[in-house]
Amino acid sequence: MKKSTRIGLILAIILVAALAALAEWLVIREDDITKNPSGLITSVKMGGAFNLIDHKGNAVTEKNFLGNYVLVFFGYTFCPDACPTALADVALVLDELGRDSLAVTPIMITIDPERDTPDVLSEYITLFHDRIIGLTGTENQIKDVAEKYRVFYRRVDDQEYSFYLMDHTSFIYLVDPKGSVISLFRYGTSPSEIADEIRKHMKG
């Protein structure tokens, strides 16, 4: 084999591997998922460090939330139907947990940083629950945290609208006090199911 062919081949293999890694990065692999007998996903390898801005304008990282359970949800405030439902669910989870809810910090991370400034987030989230924290950041900061949580999001421009909507994945993540994602809830999981799962972890 000629040297140049060999280099070409190696480059091609690297490219294919990189593309495969990228594709897998954006979706949740079955290998990363542990399910309990009822089919509820109980653990997923994901999450990690982030640098973002909260709805009060303060810079925050994942370290600010250590020590508490965290319910993470990705969405955007211009979302008229699905996101309010998910946020209402999160508020209901807190209600269900009663006093235990103090050990849970609910966070909404926007996937639409262009429009969701701290002020916009602030007015929106307080419509749902005064303990929900909204996080935004630069486009790259959001891209980074979304990748770590394997969140897919895409801007959708439709000629019919004077503004754009977003397609996005819809999981609610439970992060433990040490910062690891320990549960993943699909869209439509009932608030009581989520509350039960949190309680189960609290009891250890």
Added chain:
Amino acid sequence: MLLNYFFRTGIFFKIIFSFVVVAFIQSSAVASEFQLGSLTIKDPWSRATSSHQMSGVVYVKIINSGNHADRLIKVESNRSKKATLHDMILDGDIIKMHSIKNGIEIPANSEVELEPGAKHIMLMGLKTKLDRGQTVGIALHFQHAGLIEIKALVFGAGSRGPKRENIKGGLQGDQRKNAHRNH
């Protein structure tokens, strides 16, 4: 002693007031029914928005007690520049919204409910934010039955609708917020 404290701080009156508000909103929700031929439009409702949101939603139940199918083909609203029929679908775990092109069929002797996480009326380009307790005027155009104007009641931003309103949802959220402030 405790009762005295309640009276003094005004908490007592705030609690009574919130009960009156709940009762009022519930009774008006129950009363919202509109008739157009054999179509009954029941409990139209909407969700409060922030001042930055450009879109809102309206949900409604349409009951067709007639022997002929009809079709909801067009919607309009006094609170937004434009209103369209929209559907939320889950493509795997990805939430997608798309507008419904050919209207929504209301089959004979059946009911169709527009509800959260499914088909809904989308208000695009809100003129002003929607506040809890306000109403949203909606014109529904049916292919056969024609036009009817209805009023949708605005519940809390996270409300699940009139059925759930007396259990949990937007109103309770507001009460909880007020309770926090009083502490």
